[in-house]
Amino acid sequence: MTTTVREPLLDFSQFRTAVNDSFVPLQVTSDHPDPFAGRIRHAERDGVHLSLVEATAHQVERTPALIAAQQRHCVKVGMQLNGRGILVQDGRETLLEPGSLSIYDTSRPYSLAFDGRFRNFVVMIPADRIELPLDAVSHLTAAPLHRAGGAASLVTGFLRSLAADPGTITGPVGSRLARSTVELIVALLSQELAHAPAAADPRRQLFEEVLLYIEEHLRESDLDPAHIAAAHFISPRLLHALFQENGRKVSTWVRRRRLEQCRVRLADPALAHRSVMSIATDWGFTDPAHFSRVYRAEFGCSPSSTRTTAIDHHTEDTSHAHL
Known part of the structure; x- marks a missing residue:
């Protein structure tokens, strides 16, 4: 019998450290740092990072200074599970609501803002694993991917299963799951690009x-x-x-x-x-x-x-x- 371990609640300082450990360097702020409650469950396999984030209201920014300090180029796909937020990148913004999928790129500035308690699931993939022109993919950042149906429905169902237990990716079939995760996300992006004005x-x-x-x-x-x-x-x-x-x-x-x-x-x-x-x-x-x-x-x-x-x-x- 497998027992899922639930990570302890973190205060704002601990959460800020956990965010930077799980992703790329980010600036995390909150209008209400006390009281604050958050937790992150993180797992990684073959360069594919999965993070289940739960927290109260806060803001996250990937600033030009942080990008210059660590130029790690990854593509992140987020699926909102509960609560709402806003993603801003490349002059666009999209509402994050339950069931939505969104994409953002760590090589350029972006921001996320959550005004209340929320849960979301984030997949971070090295950019060189995305088998598509990245300049074309840049047209999809901060865009509502979940409205397209088709591949989006498949990806949403798959990511929900991973979000239920991110640690699965570290198990015996973890490499296959990591590969499937990347391939499904690339399929979704390909579908979106096929319908994009560009x-x-x-x-x-x-x-x-x-x-x-x-x-x-x-x-x-x-x-x-x-x-x-x-x-x-x-x-x-x-x-x-x-x-x-x-x-x-x-x-x-x-x-x-x-x-x-x-x-x-x-x-x-x-x-x-x-x-x-x-x-x-x-x-x-x-x-x-x-x-x-x-x-x-x-x-x-x-x-x-x-x-x-x-x-x-x-x-x-x-x-x-x-x-």
């Missing part, structure tokens, strides 16, 4: 189509700039220009997405029976030395250490589950 920009729309094509053909050995360009009836020169406009290079993007797919599978205990190179070969890497070198350059560790860490986590989680 989608009328043919150049941006073409770039998004190219990114989707790359994702769908990552395993193919001939996925090079010439092949990608031909598949979209454009010249390689235009393809390179599209990527340059979005701060990327074609070959670098393809390699990174393949490496990310390898990392996800190396971190999955269910695939521990497969060799490192059999997984790497699935994603176009045929030279062990080259694969190890580019993997370390991308993630700061060797492929084998990713696997060892994942197996150790799994063993520890399984041992705790039987205590």
